[in-house]
Structures are given as structure tokens and as C-alpha cells.
Amino acid sequence: MGHFTVVDYVIFAVLLAASMGIGLYYALSGGRQRTTQEFLMADRSMRCLPVSLSLIASFQSAVAIIGVPAEIYTHGTQYWFIGCAYVLGLLIPAHVFIPVLYRLRLSSAYQYLELRFSKAVRICGTLTFIFQMVIYMGVCVYTPAFALNAVTGFELWGAVLATGLVCTVYTTMGGLKAVIWTDVFQTIVMFAGQLAVIVVGVHQTGGVSEVWRKVWEGNRISALDLNPDPTERHTFWTLAVGGVFLMLSLYGVNQAQVQRYLSARTEKEAVRSCYMVFPSLQLALALSCVMGLVMFARYCGEDPSDKLGTSSRDAMVIYFVMDMLQGLPGLPGLFVACLFSAALSTISSAFNSLATVTMEDLIKPHFPAMSEARATLLSKVLAMSYGLVCLAMAYLTHLMGDSVLQVALKIFGMVGGPILGLFCLGMFFPWANSVGAVTGLGTGLSVSFWIGIGSIISHSSGTKPLPPDCSSSFLSGNTTTVTQLSALSNVTLSFYSLSYMWYSAFNCFTVIVIGLIISFLTGPMKEQDVTPGTIYPLLGTLFGFLPARLKKKLCCVTPLGQTVFVISDN
Numbered sequence: 001m002g003h004f005t006v007v008d009y010v011i012f013a014v015l016l017a018a019s020m021g022i023g024l025y026y027a028l029s030g031g032r033q034r035t036t037q038e039f040l041m042a043d044r045s046m047r048c049l050p051v052s053l054s055l056i057a058s059f060q061s062a063v064a065i066i067g068v069p070a071e072i073y074t075h076g077t078q079y080w081f082i083g084c085a086y087v088l089g090l091l092i093p094a095h096v097f098i099p100v101l102y103r104l105r106l107s108s109a110y111q112y113l114e115l116r117f118s119k120a121v122r123i124c125g126t127l128t129f130i131f132q133m134v135i136y137m138g139v140c141v142y143t144p145a146f147a148l149n150a151v152t153g154f155e156l157w158g159a160v161l162a163t164g165l166v167c168t169v170y171t172t173m174g175g176l177k178a179v180i181w182t183d184v185f186q187t188i189v190m191f192a193g194q195l196a197v198i199v200v201g202v203h204q205t206g207g208v209s210e211v212w213r214k215v216w217e218g219n220r221i222s223a224l225d226l227n228p229d230p231t232e233r234h235t236f237w238t239l240a241v242g243g244v245f246l247m248l249s250l251y252g253v254n255q256a257q258v259q260r261y262l263s264a265r266t267e268k269e270a271v272r273s274c275y276m277v278f279p280s281l282q283l284a285l286a287l288s289c290v291m292g293l294v295m296f297a298r299y300c301g302e303d304p305s306d307k308l309g310t311s312s313r314d315a316m317v318i319y320f321v322m323d324m325l326q327g328l329p330g331l332p333g334l335f336v337a338c339l340f341s342a343a344l345s346t347i348s349s350a351f352n353s354l355a356t357v358t359m360e361d362l363i364k365p366h367f368p369a370m371s372e373a374r375a376t377l378l379s380k381v382l383a384m385s386y387g388l389v390c391l392a393m394a395y396l397t398h399l400m401g402d403s404v405l406q407v408a409l410k411i412f413g414m415v416g417g418p419i420l421g422l423f424c425l426g427m428f429f430p431w432a433n434s435v436g437a438v439t440g441l442g443t444g445l446s447v448s449f450w451i452g453i454g455s456i457i458s459h460s461s462g463t464k465p466l467p468p469d470c471s472s473s474f475l476s477g478n479t480t481t482v483t484q485l486s487a488l489s490n491v492t493l494s495f496y497s498l499s500y501m502w503y504s505a506f507n508c509f510t511v512i513v514i515g516l517i518i519s520f521l522t523g524p525m526k527e528q529d530v531t532p533g534t535i536y537p538l539l540g541t542l543f544g545f546l547p548a549r550l551k552k553k554l555c556c557v558t559p560l561g562q563t564v565f566v567i568s569d570n
């Protein structure tokens with residue numbers, strides 16, 4: 001099946017070389033990455049366009065490129081409703097999280113936790129973040145290599161090593177500036193590759209109207225599913241509401257994104273970059289969903305196992321691409337470049353953010369006298385070591401089974417959700433104290449792993465795949481039976497069958513509720529004890545229309561300070 005011509009390997013090599021070149025350029029230009037301000041924060045000099053493209057790149061990896069088409073092929077376009085979550089999922093970060101975090105002029109998002117709570121809370125937040133990103137990085141490295149190997153015999157561990165090493169090198173040499181500018185380049189390659197596959201795919205499947213007919217008859221255009229059942233895997237509610245919390249955990253408080261907001265030259269640039277993410281994210285979602293539809297029109301839902309020897313729909317996407325692009329020299333190479341661009345841009349963001357928080361949150365506080373040169377060198381060593389750890393995590397992904405998209409979304413829900421809860425507890429509830437914060441986080445993580453692991457063990461993955469076929473008559477009767485069956489089986493609404501799209505929201509609330517209860521039991525904080533600038537006047541904003549006198553009495557929280565609160569971060 002689909003072998004690579006020399007042209008394809010050349011294109012793949014050009015991508016790696018270009019990324020390396022950008023890394024080298026930033027290692028030898030500007031301040032030559034001699035200070036942590038430049039290496040980790042890009043001198044806080046970035047404009048909104050590169051920042052916004054880099055924000056997309058951080059959490060749009062090969063997992064989405066492969067996983068979303070597989071999702072659409074198997075379950076229909078219900079997943080597309082996650083696009084509705086991008087509205088609040090970006091507005092809240094732009095108007096709540098960025099103002100608070102930017103005005104504190106932090107380097108690491110978790111410095112906020114020390115300011116608002118205590119050093120212990122900061123350490124817990126940092127370690128949780130590291131845990132989340134290391135596993136997620138493993139998924140991101142493994143996905144493209146595994147998928148390509150499954151279909152094209154592309155050397156698996158050779159690709160993983162090449163990706164990991166190239167990425168480690170340019171991240172280590174060029175710092176955040178290199179990571180942001182390679183992200184810009186890689187995001188463009190990513191969009192180009194997906195577009196090429198769609199154009200060729202539609203053409204080879206008989207044109208738009210033919211694709212639409214097959215997809216419509218194949219029952220792949222999902223209606224608005226307003227089923228309130230929280231165990232239903234994908235409904236409008238789990239995607240558009242549960243998805244908002246998923247977005248907040250990524251675009252509101254995740255270090256990889258916060259670091260990009262903080263690298264913007266002004267707060268306005270940071271907010272603008274957040275707004276600019278919206279259209280690009282919708283485009284990315286649309287491209288991957290359409291690719292899934294074209295793939296369905298091509299194969300009409302037949303099971304890939306006979307062709308591929310694996311029933312993995314993820315591998316099927318690569319099979320489809322190679323099937324479409326073979327005989328068009330250079331295009332398979334372009335798609336491979338697209339796949340690895342998506343992976344590289346996510347992994348480099350993860351490396352850099354991991355090195356930043358390790359330096360800022362775990363090392364610098366214990367070695368305040370460390371020289372700039374040594375601190376920068378150490379940051380580079382850290383980026384390198386995280387690269388090696390992620391290769392090991394790539395193997396662990398091999399064992400996770402599940403579709404890669406589901407694995408990634410579960411990780412964000414299980415670990416990102418509690419971190420989001422911790423920040424919300426700090427920003428919106430002045431009474432919350434450190435003991436409450438730590439207990440809340442601990443409880444949130446334990447409950448989240450209890451559900452997450454429970455769901456894997458009990459194999460309750462919710463909705464069964466829609467029965468495959470293109471003839472509408474066969475499908476119309478049958479689907480209701482499947483729905484009735486799944487409704488019956490869920491009548492014992494067991495804890496484990498909660499849709500993974502609710503993990504972020506559920507875990508976030510667990511942390512907030514437990515955090516508040518423990519805070520009130522151990523003596524809530526008084527407003528005057530809270531560090532200025534760390535509270536977002538939630539009530540004040542919600543009741544913005546009230547007269548100031550009444551507002552002051554009601555929400556007893558001073559408005560968000562305009563003062564620039566500088567922490568000695570070096």
C-alpha cells in the first residue's frame with residue numbers, strides 16, 4: 001500500500017530542516033537566547049498574529065488531524081458541535097484569565113497560585129501540569145509515527161526519534177521565539193496538507209454533490225442531539241457545554257497558552273491574539289470534519305480491518321490519504337509533513353512550557369542566587385531531558401488502546417479539569433485558602449482518576465458506532481434500535497459511564513466545591529489578606545449594571561487592580 005517516492009521523503013526532510021533552520025536563526029540572532037527572559041518569554045515582545053497561530057498549534061496536533069476524521073467517519077458529525085464551545089471557550093480566557101495573569105507579569109501560570117494561596121499550592125499545580133503534559137506529549141509523538149507505520153511501513157521508531165530529536169534541538173537552541181515562529185510555519189503546512197487531501201479526495205470520489213449524497217444517505221450528518229443524558233458520549237450538551245470547560249482548561253490556564261499570552265508585548269495584543277484564535281480553530285475543526293466525511297463517502301463506512309489488519313479507525317485515515325494521494329508525487333510527502341508539523345508544533349510548545357515551569361516554579365525558588373547563564377543552560381538541559389521522557393511516554397501510549405482523540409481529550413479532562421478548578425477557586429472565591437486549595441485539587445484528581453480508570457476498565461465507551469452502510473433505507477430503521485438498546489443499558493447510570501466530555505466540568509466543580517468547604521471549615525480568608533490583583537471580581541462583573549454603592553456592599557471585592565504587580569522573577 002502507498003509507498004513513498006523520493007520526492008515525499010525530500011518534502012518531509014525539508015520540513016524538518018526548515019524547522020531546524022528557524023531554531024538556529026533564533027539561537028544566533030537577537031539576544032542569542034542568553035537570558036531566561038528571552039529563552040522562556042521571547043522578551044515579551046511578540047505581536048498578536050504569530051502568537052495566535054502559535055496558540056492554535058499548541059493543541060492541534062496529529063491527534064486532531066487523524067482522530068477527528070476517524071471520529072466523524074465512525075459516529076457522524078456530532079463532534080462538530082464542539083465548535084460552539086469555542087465562543088465562550090475563548091471569550092472567558094480573553095476577558096477573565098488574561099487580564100488577571102497578564103497584569104501580574106508572571107513567567108509561569110503557577111506563580112499565580114503562590115501569590116493567591118501558598119508555595120505548596122504552586123508546587124502542586126506545577127507537578128499536576130507536568131504530569132498532564134508529559135502524557136499528552138507521549139500521545140502526540142506516538143500518533144503520527146504509529147499511524148504511518150501501520151499503513152505505509154514508514155519506519156516507526158525512526159520517525160519518533162527524528163521528530164523528538166529535531167524538536168528537542170530547535171526548542172533547546174531557539175527558545176520560545178523559535179517555538180512560536182516554527183509553530184507559525186508548521187500551522188500553515190498543517191492547513192495546506194489537510195486542504196490538499198480534501199480537494200483530491202472530493203475530486204476522486206466524484207465531486208461535491210456525490211460526496212454529499214453518500215454522506216447524507218450514510219446518515220453521517222448528525223442532527224442536533226439535545227439528549228440531556230450525561231452518559232451519552234457526544235451530544236450538543238457534552239460538546240458545546242462540556243467543551244467550554246475543556247477549552248478553559250487549555251486556553252485559559254494551561255502554561256503552554258499562558259506563556260504565549262505573557263510573551264505578547266501588551267495585554268491588548270494578548271487579548272487580540274486570543275480573539276484571532278477563533279477563526280483559525282473553526283477552520284481547523286472544519287477541515288478535519290470534512291476530511292472525515294470525504295473518507296466516509298469514499299469507503300461508505302466499511303470496516304478497515306480486512307484491508308489494514310487493524311480495526312483502528314485512526315490508521316484508516318492514513319490509509320485513505322495514501323489511497324487518495326498515491327500517484328501524485330509529493331502529495332503523500334506533503335501530508336506526512338502536515339502530520340509531523342502538527343505533532344512538532346505541539347511537542348515543542350509542551351517542551352518549552354515544561355522547561356519554563358520547572359525552572360520558574362521548581363528550581364529558581366530554591367536557587368535564587370543562580371546566575372542567568374547557568375539558569376539558561378539549565379533550561380536547555382531540561383528541554384532536552386523532557387524530550388527523552390516524552391519518547392518513553394510514546395511507548396506507554398501504545399498500551400492505551402482507545403482512539404487517540406479520545407485518549408487526548410480524556411487526559412485534558414482528567415488532569416486539566418482539576419487545574420482549571422484550582423485557578424477558578426483562586427480567582428472567583430476570595431474566601432478560598434491554601435488548605436482548601438490543596439485538598440480540593442487532591443480530591444479532584446482522585447475522583448477524576450477513579451472515574452477515568454473506571455471507565456476504561458468497565459469499557460463503557462458510550463454510544464456504539466453507527467452501523468456502516470451507504471443505503472439510507474437500511475439505516476433509518478436500525479439506528480433507533482441501537483439508541484433504544486444504549487438507553488436501556490445506561491438505565492443503571494453508573495458513575496463510570498459519564499461522558500468523558502464532562503470530565504473537565506465535573507472535575508473543575510469538584511475542586512471548587514471541596515476547596516470552598518475545606519476553606520470555610522479551616523477559616524476562610526479575609527479580603528484584605530488576599531494579594532491584590534489575584535481576584536477577578538466575578539460578582540462585580542456579573543452585577544455590573546448595579547450602582548457602585550450597592551455593588552460594593554454586595555460583592556465586597558475591589559475591582560480588578562490596574563496596578564502592575566511585579567514579582568521578582570529573576
Ligand SMILES: O=C(O)CCCC[C@@H]1SC[C@@H]2NC(=O)N[C@@H]21
Pocket residue numbers: 059060061062063064065082140246247250281284346405408409
Ligand atoms: O489535537 C490534539 O492534540 C488534541 C485534540 C484536540 C484538543 C482540543 S479539542 C478542542 C480544542 N480545539 C483544538 O483544536 N484543540 C483543542
Ligand code: NA
Pocket residue numbers: 056057058059060061062341342343344345346347
Ligand atoms: Na500542533
